[in-house]
Amino acid sequence: DTAVSQTPKYLVTQMGNDKSIKCEQNLGHDTMYWYKQDSKKFLKIMFSYNNKELIINETVPNRFSPKSPDKAHLNLHINSLELGDSAVYFCASSQEISGRAGNEQFFGPGTRLTVL
Amino acid sequence: GESVGLHLPTLSVQEGDNSIINCAYSNSASDYFIWYKQESGKGPQFIIDIRSNMDKRQGQRVTVLLNKTVKHLSLQIAATQPGDSAVYFCAENWAGGSYIPTFGRGTSLIVHP
Numbered sequence: 001d002t003a004v005s006q007t008p009k010y011l012v013t014q015m016g017n018d019k020s021i022k023c024e025q026n027l028g029h030d031t032m033y034w035y036k037q038d039s040k041k042f043l044k045i046m047f048s049y050n051n052k053e054l055i056i057n058e059t060v061p062n063r064f065s066p067k068s069p070d071k072a073h074l075n076l077h078i079n080s081l082e083l084g085d086s087a088v089y090f091c092a093s094s095q096e097i098s099g100r101a102g103n104e105q106f107f108g109p110g111t112r113l114t115v116l
Numbered sequence: 117g118e119s120v121g122l123h124l125p126t127l128s129v130q131e132g133d134n135s136i137i138n139c140a141y142s143n144s145a146s147d148y149f150i151w152y153k154q155e156s157g158k159g160p161q162f163i164i165d166i167r168s169n170m171d172k173r174q175g176q177r178v179t180v181l182l183n184k185t186v187k188h189l190s191l192q193i194a195a196t197q198p199g200d201s202a203v204y205f206c207a208e209n210w211a212g213g214s215y216i217p218t219f220g221r222g223t224s225l226i227v228h229p
Contacts, residue, residue: 033217041154041203041222041224042219042221043222045216045217045218045219048216056216090159090160104165105160107152107159109158109159110158110159
Protein backbone atom coordinates (compact mmCIF):
# COMPACT_ATOMS: atom_id res chain seq x y z
CA ASP A 1 0.00 0.00 0.00
CA THR A 2 1.48 3.35 -1.05
CA ALA A 3 1.07 5.92 1.71
CA VAL A 4 1.76 9.06 -0.34
CA SER A 5 1.56 8.79 -4.11
CA GLN A 6 2.29 11.31 -6.84
CA THR A 7 1.64 11.35 -10.56
CA PRO A 8 3.34 11.63 -12.88
CA LYS A 9 6.81 10.48 -11.81
CA TYR A 10 8.44 12.26 -14.76
CA LEU A 11 7.18 15.32 -16.59
CA VAL A 12 8.96 16.84 -19.57
CA THR A 13 7.41 19.91 -21.13
CA GLN A 14 8.10 23.07 -23.07
CA MET A 15 8.51 26.53 -21.61
CA GLY A 16 5.24 28.40 -21.38
CA ASN A 17 3.06 25.32 -20.95
CA ASP A 18 0.70 24.68 -18.04
CA LYS A 19 0.99 21.40 -16.13
CA SER A 20 -0.36 19.70 -13.02
CA ILE A 21 1.06 17.24 -10.53
CA LYS A 22 -1.32 15.17 -8.41
CA CYS A 23 -0.80 13.91 -4.88
CA GLU A 24 -2.83 11.57 -2.75
CA GLN A 25 -2.28 10.22 0.76
CA ASN A 26 -4.12 7.28 2.32
CA LEU A 27 -2.82 7.83 5.85
CA GLY A 28 -5.78 9.83 7.08
CA HIS A 29 -3.51 12.81 7.78
CA ASP A 30 -4.84 16.33 8.14
CA THR A 31 -1.86 18.18 6.70
CA MET A 32 -0.24 18.02 3.27
CA TYR A 33 2.75 19.82 1.79
CA TRP A 34 4.53 20.57 -1.45
CA TYR A 35 8.32 20.84 -1.56
CA LYS A 36 10.74 21.74 -4.33
CA GLN A 37 14.14 20.06 -4.44
CA ASP A 38 16.78 21.64 -6.66
CA SER A 39 19.74 19.99 -8.37
CA LYS A 40 21.85 20.46 -5.23
CA LYS A 41 19.29 18.54 -3.17
CA PHE A 42 18.14 21.63 -1.29
CA LEU A 43 14.61 20.93 -0.06
CA LYS A 44 12.36 23.98 0.27
CA ILE A 45 8.76 24.04 1.38
CA MET A 46 6.33 25.70 -1.01
CA PHE A 47 2.87 25.17 0.45
CA SER A 48 1.10 23.52 3.32
CA TYR A 49 -2.61 22.71 3.63
CA ASN A 50 -4.37 21.69 6.82
CA ASN A 51 -7.85 20.23 6.37
CA LYS A 52 -8.07 21.74 2.89
CA GLU A 53 -7.08 25.18 4.17
CA LEU A 54 -3.90 26.94 3.00
CA ILE A 55 -1.54 27.39 5.96
CA ILE A 56 1.86 28.07 4.44
CA ASN A 57 2.71 29.85 1.21
CA GLU A 58 6.44 30.42 1.12
CA THR A 59 7.09 33.21 -1.40
CA VAL A 60 6.22 31.03 -4.33
CA PRO A 61 5.36 32.77 -7.65
CA ASN A 62 1.62 32.94 -8.24
CA ARG A 63 2.13 30.77 -11.33
CA PHE A 64 2.04 27.93 -8.79
CA SER A 65 -1.43 27.19 -7.47
CA PRO A 66 -2.14 24.36 -5.06
CA LYS A 67 -5.60 22.86 -4.94
CA SER A 68 -6.97 20.61 -2.24
CA PRO A 69 -10.30 19.06 -3.28
CA ASP A 70 -10.37 17.03 -0.08
CA LYS A 71 -8.14 16.18 2.86
CA ALA A 72 -6.48 13.28 1.03
CA HIS A 73 -5.48 15.20 -2.08
CA LEU A 74 -3.23 18.18 -2.75
CA ASN A 75 -2.56 18.93 -6.39
CA LEU A 76 -0.08 21.43 -7.77
CA HIS A 77 -0.85 23.38 -10.92
CA ILE A 78 1.88 25.39 -12.60
CA ASN A 79 1.13 28.01 -15.26
CA SER A 80 3.54 29.39 -17.85
CA LEU A 81 6.37 27.04 -16.98
CA GLU A 82 9.87 28.49 -16.93
CA LEU A 83 13.30 26.86 -17.21
CA GLY A 84 13.93 27.57 -13.51
CA ASP A 85 10.95 25.45 -12.54
CA SER A 86 12.91 22.33 -13.46
CA ALA A 87 13.32 20.39 -10.21
CA VAL A 88 11.97 17.45 -8.30
CA TYR A 89 8.68 18.21 -6.54
CA PHE A 90 7.74 16.24 -3.46
CA CYS A 91 4.39 15.94 -1.83
CA ALA A 92 4.26 15.05 1.87
CA SER A 93 1.71 14.61 4.62
CA SER A 94 1.70 14.63 8.41
CA GLN A 95 -0.86 13.92 11.08
CA GLU A 96 -1.32 17.59 11.96
CA ILE A 97 0.19 21.01 11.41
CA SER A 98 1.91 21.41 14.75
CA GLY A 99 5.50 20.76 15.72
CA ARG A 100 4.40 18.12 18.20
CA ALA A 101 6.75 15.18 18.63
CA GLY A 102 5.79 12.25 16.49
CA ASN A 103 4.43 14.50 13.77
CA GLU A 104 6.97 13.50 11.16
CA GLN A 105 6.21 13.90 7.49
CA PHE A 106 5.68 11.09 5.01
CA PHE A 107 6.96 11.91 1.55
CA GLY A 108 5.83 10.78 -1.86
CA PRO A 109 8.30 9.43 -4.44
CA GLY A 110 8.69 12.78 -6.19
CA THR A 111 7.93 14.17 -9.64
CA ARG A 112 10.90 15.14 -11.77
CA LEU A 113 9.87 18.15 -13.84
CA THR A 114 12.05 19.13 -16.79
CA VAL A 115 11.22 22.31 -18.66
CA LEU A 116 12.83 22.62 -22.09
CA GLY B 117 34.04 10.00 9.85
CA GLU B 118 32.47 13.38 10.58
CA SER B 119 30.81 15.97 8.38
CA VAL B 120 29.21 19.35 8.82
CA GLY B 121 26.08 19.29 6.72
CA LEU B 122 26.33 22.88 5.55
CA HIS B 123 30.03 22.97 4.62
CA LEU B 124 30.98 19.41 3.68
CA PRO B 125 28.10 17.96 1.72
CA THR B 126 29.73 14.56 1.13
CA LEU B 127 30.94 12.05 3.69
CA SER B 128 32.72 8.87 2.57
CA VAL B 129 33.22 5.99 4.98
CA GLN B 130 34.17 2.34 4.86
CA GLU B 131 31.61 -0.33 5.58
CA GLY B 132 31.63 -1.12 9.27
CA ASP B 133 32.84 2.32 10.36
CA ASN B 134 30.75 4.64 12.47
CA SER B 135 29.44 7.76 10.71
CA ILE B 136 28.66 11.15 12.18
CA ILE B 137 26.58 13.65 10.25
CA ASN B 138 26.27 17.15 11.68
CA CYS B 139 23.66 19.83 11.28
CA ALA B 140 23.47 23.42 12.49
CA TYR B 141 19.94 24.72 12.93
CA SER B 142 18.86 28.31 12.84
CA ASN B 143 15.89 28.90 15.15
CA SER B 144 16.58 28.91 18.88
CA ALA B 145 12.82 28.51 19.44
CA SER B 146 12.76 25.17 17.59
CA ASP B 147 11.77 22.40 19.95
CA TYR B 148 11.42 19.36 17.72
CA PHE B 149 13.96 17.96 15.30
CA ILE B 150 13.84 15.16 12.78
CA TRP B 151 16.42 13.33 10.71
CA TYR B 152 15.39 12.09 7.28
CA LYS B 153 17.16 9.74 4.87
CA GLN B 154 16.73 10.17 1.13
CA GLU B 155 17.85 7.33 -1.11
CA SER B 156 18.51 7.96 -4.77
CA GLY B 157 15.29 8.44 -6.73
CA LYS B 158 13.07 8.38 -3.64
CA GLY B 159 11.47 10.81 -1.22
CA PRO B 160 12.91 11.54 2.22
CA GLN B 161 12.10 8.97 4.88
CA PHE B 162 11.89 9.49 8.65
CA ILE B 163 14.78 8.00 10.66
CA ILE B 164 14.63 9.42 14.15
CA ASP B 165 13.41 12.48 16.02
CA ILE B 166 14.21 14.31 19.24
CA ARG B 167 12.47 16.87 21.42
CA SER B 168 14.36 19.85 22.79
CA ASN B 169 13.93 18.60 26.35
CA MET B 170 16.30 15.74 25.51
CA ASP B 171 19.94 15.80 24.49
CA LYS B 172 20.21 12.24 23.22
CA ARG B 173 17.94 9.65 21.68
CA GLN B 174 18.82 6.20 20.39
CA GLY B 175 17.25 4.06 17.75
CA GLN B 176 18.37 0.97 15.95
CA ARG B 177 22.02 1.68 14.98
CA VAL B 178 21.31 5.43 15.02
CA THR B 179 21.73 8.01 17.75
CA VAL B 180 20.76 11.66 17.59
CA LEU B 181 22.50 14.20 19.81
CA LEU B 182 21.16 17.68 20.42
CA ASN B 183 23.18 20.62 21.74
CA LYS B 184 20.81 23.54 22.18
CA THR B 185 23.53 25.85 23.43
CA VAL B 186 25.22 25.92 20.05
CA LYS B 187 22.13 24.93 18.03
CA HIS B 188 23.70 21.75 16.76
CA LEU B 189 22.36 18.31 15.92
CA SER B 190 24.25 15.20 14.99
CA LEU B 191 23.24 11.82 13.65
CA GLN B 192 25.50 8.91 14.50
CA ILE B 193 25.20 5.70 12.51
CA ALA B 194 26.91 2.67 14.00
CA ALA B 195 28.52 -0.01 11.83
CA THR B 196 27.63 1.78 8.61
CA GLN B 197 26.40 -0.45 5.80
CA PRO B 198 26.24 0.10 2.01
CA GLY B 199 22.45 0.42 2.38
CA ASP B 200 23.02 3.51 4.50
CA SER B 201 24.32 5.38 1.44
CA ALA B 202 21.91 8.26 0.95
CA VAL B 203 21.46 11.99 1.54
CA TYR B 204 20.62 12.82 5.15
CA PHE B 205 18.63 15.89 6.17
CA CYS B 206 17.92 17.41 9.51
CA ALA B 207 14.66 19.32 9.89
CA GLU B 208 13.63 21.72 12.63
CA ASN B 209 10.32 23.14 13.74
CA TRP B 210 8.78 24.78 16.75
CA ALA B 211 5.47 24.27 18.48
CA GLY B 212 4.73 27.92 19.16
CA GLY B 213 3.24 29.97 16.35
CA SER B 214 3.28 28.77 12.77
CA TYR B 215 4.89 25.48 12.04
CA ILE B 216 7.14 25.87 9.03
CA PRO B 217 9.31 22.79 8.57
CA THR B 218 12.80 23.88 7.66
CA PHE B 219 15.25 21.42 6.20
CA GLY B 220 19.01 21.63 6.49
CA ARG B 221 21.33 21.55 3.51
CA GLY B 222 21.70 17.77 3.39
CA THR B 223 24.79 15.56 3.59
CA SER B 224 25.53 12.79 1.13
CA LEU B 225 26.82 9.66 2.85
CA ILE B 226 28.76 7.24 0.66
CA VAL B 227 29.60 3.85 2.15
CA HIS B 228 32.35 1.87 0.45
CA PRO B 229 32.23 -1.93 0.74
